[in-house]
Amino acid sequence: xxxxxxxxxxxxxxxxxxxxxxxxxxxxxxxxxxxxxxxxxxxxxxxxxxxxxxxxxxxxxxxxxxxxxxxxxxxxxxxxxxxxxxxxxxxxxxxxxxxxxxxxxxxxxxxxxxxxxxxxxxxxxxxxxxxxxxxxxxxxxxxxxxxxxxxxxxxxxxxxxxxxxxxxxxxxxxxxxxxxxxxxxxxxxxxxxxxxxxxxxxxxxxxxxxxxxxxxxxxxxxxxxxxxxxxxxxxxxxxxxxxxxxxxxxxxxxxxxxxxxxxxxxxxxxxxxxxxxxxxxxxxxxx
Amino acid sequence: xxxxxxxxxxxxxxxxxxxxxxxxxxxxxxxxxxxxxxxxxxxxxxxxxxxxxxxxxxxxxxxxxxxxxxxxxxxxxxxxxxxxxxxxxxxxxxxxxxxxxxxxxxxxxxxxxxxxxxxxxxxxxxxxxxxxxxxxxxxxxxxxxxxxxxxxxxxxxxxxxxxxxxxxxxxxxxxxxxxxxxxxxxxxxxxxxxxxxxxxxxxxxxxxxxxxxxxxxxxxxxxxxxxxxxxxxxxxxxxxxxxxxxxxxxxxxxxxxxxxxxxxxxxxx
Ligand SMILES: Nc1ncnc2c1ncn2[C@@H]1O[C@H](COP(=O)(O)OP(=O)(O)O)[C@@H](O)[C@H]1O
Ligand SMILES: [Mg+2]
Numbered sequence: 393x394x395x396x397x398x399x400x401x402x403x404x405x406x407x408x409x410x411x412x413x414x415x416x417x418x419x420x421x422x423x424x425x426x427x428x429x430x431x432x433x434x435x436x437x438x439x440x441x442x443x444x445x446x447x448x449x450x451x452x453x454x455x456x457x458x459x460x461x462x463x464x465x466x467x468x469x470x471x472x473x474x475x476x477x478x479x480x481x482x483x484x485x486x487x488x489x490x491x492x493x494x495x496x497x498x499x500x501x502x503x504x505x506x507x508x509x510x511x512x513x514x515x516x517x518x519x520x521x522x523x524x525x526x527x528x529x530x531x532x533x534x535x536x537x538x539x540x541x542x543x544x545x546x547x548x549x550x551x552x553x554x555x556x557x558x559x560x561x562x563x564x565x566x567x568x569x570x571x572x573x574x575x576x577x578x579x580x581x582x583x584x585x586x587x588x589x590x591x592x593x594x595x596x597x598x599x600x601x602x603x604x605x606x607x608x609x610x611x612x613x614x615x616x617x618x619x620x621x622x623x624x625x626x627x628x629x630x631x632x633x634x635x636x637x638x639x640x641x642x643x644x645x646x647x648x649x650x651x652x653x654x655x656x657x658x659x660x661x662x663x664x665x666x667x668x669x670x671x672x673x674x675x676x677x678x679x
Numbered sequence: 680x681x682x683x684x685x686x687x688x689x690x691x692x693x694x695x696x697x698x699x700x701x702x703x704x705x706x707x708x709x710x711x712x713x714x715x716x717x718x719x720x721x722x723x724x725x726x727x728x729x730x731x732x733x734x735x736x737x738x739x740x741x742x743x744x745x746x747x748x749x750x751x752x753x754x755x756x757x758x759x760x761x762x763x764x765x766x767x768x769x770x771x772x773x774x775x776x777x778x779x780x781x782x783x784x785x786x787x788x789x790x791x792x793x794x795x796x797x798x799x800x801x802x803x804x805x806x807x808x809x810x811x812x813x814x815x816x817x818x819x820x821x822x823x824x825x826x827x828x829x830x831x832x833x834x835x836x837x838x839x840x841x842x843x844x845x846x847x848x849x850x851x852x853x854x855x856x857x858x859x860x861x862x863x864x865x866x867x868x869x870x871x872x873x874x875x876x877x878x879x880x881x882x883x884x885x886x887x888x889x890x891x892x893x894x895x896x897x898x899x900x901x902x903x904x905x906x907x908x909x910x911x912x913x914x915x916x917x918x919x920x921x922x923x924x925x926x927x928x929x930x931x932x933x934x935x936x937x938x939x940x941x942x943x944x945x946x947x948x
Contacts, residue, residue, distance in 0.1 A: 574775050578775065578779055578792075580766070582769065582797065582844075583768075584796045585796075592792065592795070592796070597781075599783070676783055676784075677782065
């Protein structure tokens with residue numbers, strides 16, 4: 393609970409700065425309008441106007457909050473105008489991609505720590521895979537998959553998995569390599585099998601790494617799912633909301649989709665954090 | 680009759696036998712001769728202490744017995760077979776210099792580790808955990824994590840772990856090295872009790888002359904660079920002994936012989 397004060401302070405500072413920038417950025421439009429109409433505007437009139445514009449350069453925080461409220465609480469969740477509906481579309485691709493990416497990442501890590509050839513042969517490709525800009529890759533993945541009859545959830549999940557397997561595999565390679573020589577020798581004195589070495593030593597010792605990797609991985613998955621919604625000009629999902637918002641200059645909609653996805657990401661990371669705390673507590677590893 | 684004879688023969692064979700045993704480590708700075716020409720017999724029920732300056736190959740010798748390392752010269756047998764075979768038959772329990780308990784397992788969980796690997800049943804495991812925790816006077820600490828215990832208690836837990844699966848040989852590498860003298864005396868007494876009640880063969884590494892003489896039936900004095908055995912002292916002390924024995928003339932005489940041996944080992948340099 394010691395963290396409440398710093399968190400509140402930082403949030404307040406952000407909100408104040410946000411309001412400040414809204415005024416500065418949106419006042420240009422207010423002044424333009426006024427000079428076109430040939431009227432003088434006072435500072436307080438500018439201040440008022442910058443808070444209520446239809447298409448502000450930077451919407452004021454309360455505009456975004458109202459939009460978020462309107463599109464979540466006040467719309468049926470089956471409605472195309474509900475952010476919950478779009479959020480769920482993106483979330484389902486995120487979760488599927490996260491599961492695939494995590495599974496792939498862990499499998500690769502297991503291969504890499506058990507096999508020298510894989511360590512030298514595969515690791516460079518894993519790193520190279522992340523140097524290709526996902527924005528360039530995403531449309532190709534979608535087109536290729538579409539040509540074999542896959543569209544909708546799966547292509548998005550694959551892009552999402554493409555981003556999330558990386559932190560998981562790198563993190564788990566580090567985690568699986570944690571055991572020190574004595575911890576390994578101990579099992580050797582019991583004539584333990586390789587599989588027992590894995591389950592009784594490498595898996596438990598890598599748990600802290602797993603959760604850290606999962607947190608990064610799930611955030612990357614969400615980014616992947618949103619990016620996957622952009623090239624198709626998708627009709628649904630948070631990415632589609634961003635795209636549609638920018639087509640029609642609906643900045644309030646863009647920002648509420650952005651904040652919505654940030655809240656979603658924070659919730660996902662927070663959930664993993666809870667599981668992490670529970671697991672590590674039970675393992676006596678969280679002191 | 681012939682059968683009985685072979686039985687007797689088997690019984691008389693040393694549990695551990697080293698002949699011209701040597702190990703050279705290849706390091707980036709060139710070869711390091713950790714152990715050279717070691718000849719030693721350890722009989723069933725012996726309590727053997729290895730004592731010598733640091734770096735004289737005590738740990739290396741234990742690791743060769745345990746088949747954690749392989750010799751580069753000579754022969755070694757454990758229970759009449761290769762150390763590797765003996766290891767696969769789980770012939771020994773090894774107590775490392777640091778307690779090396781797994782921090783994510785409770786004390787009971789740590790003691791169950793070898794039992795899980797060896798496939799004991801749940802009830803059998805629980806019985807054994809209870810029994811060995813009793814032996815090392817740690818009952819009631821089953822559900823504590825290692826970091827909740829003092830260093831001495833952790834080391835006792837690691838001894839309990841090595842005892843849990845009934846190996847006849849116990850290899851102990853300076854198990855009490857990091858503990859203060861009072862705790863050490865206490866654990867020494869408990870270890871003697873345990874040895875007397877179980878009849879195990881114990882191979883024990885120590886830096887302390889007092890500890891070596893108090894515990895052992897046989898004291899192996901080693902020297903440095905290359906690691907060698909300079910003297911093997913058979914103790915004339917009775918197997919049943921209490922801490923007071925350390926003030927007797929016999930004890931002091933043996934201690935002096937060990938000290939002389941160690942001094943000789945230094946003059947080799
Ligand atoms: N894995 C290793 N690689 C290289 N040198 C080693 C290794 N293990 C031990 N040594 C060297 O072998 C010698 C004996 O070491 P050790 O058996 O640990 O001595 P002690 O236990 O008597 O202090 C030392 O000189 C040590 O540096
Ligand atoms: Mg040593």
